Amino acid sequence: MAKKIVDPKKPGAIVKMPPKTAPVAPTLSESPTPTRLAPKSSPAKSERPAATPPPARAEGPAATPAPARNEKPATSPVAAMAEKTAATHTAAMTGEPAARPKRAMSEEPATKPASVKVEETATKPDPVQAEEPATKPDPVQAEEPAPKPVPVKSEETSATPPPLTIDTSELLATAPALDLTGMPESAPAPPVEVPPEVQPPAPEREEEEPESVHILEPYPEQPDTSQAPSPSVYHGPSLYIVQITPEMAPVAKVGGLGDVVFGLTRELAIRGNHVEIILPKYDNLRYDHIFELHVAFQDLWVPWYEGAIHCTVYFGFVHDRKCFFIEPHSPDNFFNRGAIYGFNDDLLRYAFFSRAAMEFLFKAGKHPDIIHCHDWQTALVPVFLYEIYQHLGMTHPRVCLTIHNFKHQGVTGQELLRATGLGRPEHFFDYSRLRDNHNPHALNLLKGGIVYANFTTTVSPRYAFETRDGGQGFGLEPTLHTHHLKYGGVVNGIDYDVWNPEVDRYLPVRFGLDTLDGKYDNKRALRHRFMLADNAKPIVAFIGRLDPQKGLELVRHAIFYCLEHGAQFVLLGSSPDARINADFWGLKQMLNDSPDCHLEIGYDEELSHLIYAGADLLLVPSQFEPCGLTQLIALRYGTIPVVRAVGGLADTVFDKDYSHRPLHERNGYVFENYDHPGLESALGRAIACYYHHPDHFRELMKNAMRSDYSWNVPGIDYLNIYNYIRDK
Ligand code: ADP
Secondary structure: OOOEEEOOOOOOOEEEOOOOOOOOOHHHOOOOOOOOOOOOOOOOOOOOOOOOOOOOOOEOOOOOOOOOOOOOEOOOOOOHHHHHHHHHHHOOOOOOOOOOOOOOEOOEOOOOOOOOOOOOOOOOOOOEOOOOOOOOOOOOHHHOOOOOOOOEOOEOOOOOOOOOOOOHHHHHHHOOOOOOOOOOOOOOOOOOOOOOOOOOOOOOOOOOOOOEOOOOOOOOOOOOOOOOOOOOOOOOOOOEEEEEOOOEOOOEOOOHHHHHHHHHHHHHHHOOOEEEEEEEOOOOOOHHHEEEEEEEEEEEEEEEOOEEEEEEEEEEEEOOEEEEEEEEEOOOOOOOOOOOOOOOOHHHHHHHHHHHHHHHHHHOOOOOOEEEEEOHHHOHHHHHHHHOHHHHOOOOOEEEEEEOOOOOOOEEOOHHHHHHOOOOHHHHOOOOOOEOOOOOOOEEHHHHHHHHOOEEEEOOHHHHHHHHHOOOOOOOHHHHHHOHHHEEEOOOOOOOOOOOOOOOOOOOOOOOHHHOOHHHHHHHHHHHHHOOOOOOOOEEEEEEEOOHHHOHHHHHHHHHHHHHOOOEEEEEEEOOOHHHHHHHHHHHHHOOOOOOEEEEEOOOHHHHHHHHHHOOEEEEOOOOOOOOOHHHHHHHOOOEEEEEOOHHHHHHOOEOOOOOOOHHHOOEEEEOOOOHHHHHHHHHHHHHHHHHOHHHHHHHHHHHHHOOOOOHHHHHHHHHHHHHHHOO
């Protein structure tokens, strides 16, 4: 008899578990012996169910399937960079026809050749003039002459808020020189020219409710776009770039920031630039990834309060990247705590690191063209440069700040000014400088970074828009408006040396576009590892921090939805918050006997590779998502993302049924509303497609794998930004 599982968080939500003895497909019936100590009560081998797949819903879920609205934005004068990132990343598709599996896999039902006929909405650019709301202008505004306002793009056919994008070549051509050499010491910055009033985003276009979750149109022959030239080019000189960062994978990684620094620095280096990275010398660095570590600078004295802290600077290679590690010797023990974040004095720790990094550059006589810093942790770098080091002769470098998440801003009190030697509270507690927009008694480091940096980026054009105009700026909206001319979004890439199923050393079987069936060996290995039933069901995965930002309530709902609708679910995640962890441990225990579900609470890089490779679908139902890397990795592994249309997810995943993109660029399932019907609208369609249109599903996998989300295009975008600010 089918077992019923009640989600205790949802009293009404009783879901019916599929029979414990899960169906077994003939070709996969030789499931390896489970290794887990507490085996599932049913090893899922005994019965062969009816040949028809488990209950995929033929009808649409209760709610209106949310239309995808991530279609290519209209072209606008300051748009090309993000346009490239959003559009060309997915542009290089070859028109390869669906290949048949070499053998009959239970996951891959036989496919039928697809026919043509696509309905493409005719689209027309609908540029929206850049807008500036009537917010109090921030008087510092980095002495920026007011160049041509940055137009904001609107979406082609709908009024979905356009992503804020940047085109440095346009800026270069049109903007007057940006002189930041004399950041305001005493002289006030010229007033900011206030661009025209904001046009509120037009109401969202109502999409017709589709009748069912069935695929609307079969796939057509795909055009061969492999010869399409990349629109991204960089014609500037080689640059000397220093990254000052709290994280870099794999030696010090907490989240996506670490991956970004690792991937971007390599891309910049292979394009002929000299790149150095400065990190704290944490005691928990992955020293096994650091080569030739040696002392590079013996006695670095970093001003701190009324005295100075003695530091040693080490140099080492991390997979060919040139890294400096700063080790302070003080009773504060800033970086010897066994963890990267999570301490009461985190603000002081990273303020110290930022000051130490600048002091090191200064004392070592380094004059990079560009200093690139990241998030609130190093947002004081441009403040130090323009308030202290410039006056000591460090006039050459320009600073790019990248904000990976606006939720964390580094809000602190006056003490910081005393500690870092910045002093002058009356100067910094100015609204136009570091004073927090909400708390007049607090300093906001991220705000300071935006005010003082020569350019600020965030990690997707959509998130750039959302933070400035979509209420996602966590209070920094007025600051972003004031500095909008030096703000934009660049979609992250992923490192295809690390995330590549063709060479991935963590996979039992490697695979690629031409050897797609290898994916199913990984699927089997994943099931073996988690002791899941070897059956005909798709595997839906979630990988990520268990943070409310990631849509945990929807993740929880998705688990039960999948179990009820003929899918398996695996989760890999952890949280620093004990209550959240405990919650998921409870869920894990509750579902422990299910042959179709496994929750792995913890952080495991190697395991994540197997999940990306073995799963069929990857769920990313975030409340907000600056860029998101998991969906980009999933795409590379032919795992179809099911995402909420926010931030970078909206810029990189294009709905199979509702996107206005050409069919060969569609690569996943997208929903709008952060609620159960929204989630079900996309997940239901994905599961239905897996069962009822396997040929379409396979095409979707190929589209996903052909998408180019390497660092190639974003690397050029960053170089264009660097080059733009270099001589200003
Ligand atoms: P965020 O930066 O908000 O954490 P991203 O999607 O940008 O989210 O990046 C997350 C990165 O961390 C991805 O590379 C993902 O694979 C990895 N990751 C997250 N959680 C885990 C985990 N529990 N085990 C292994 N890798 C994880």
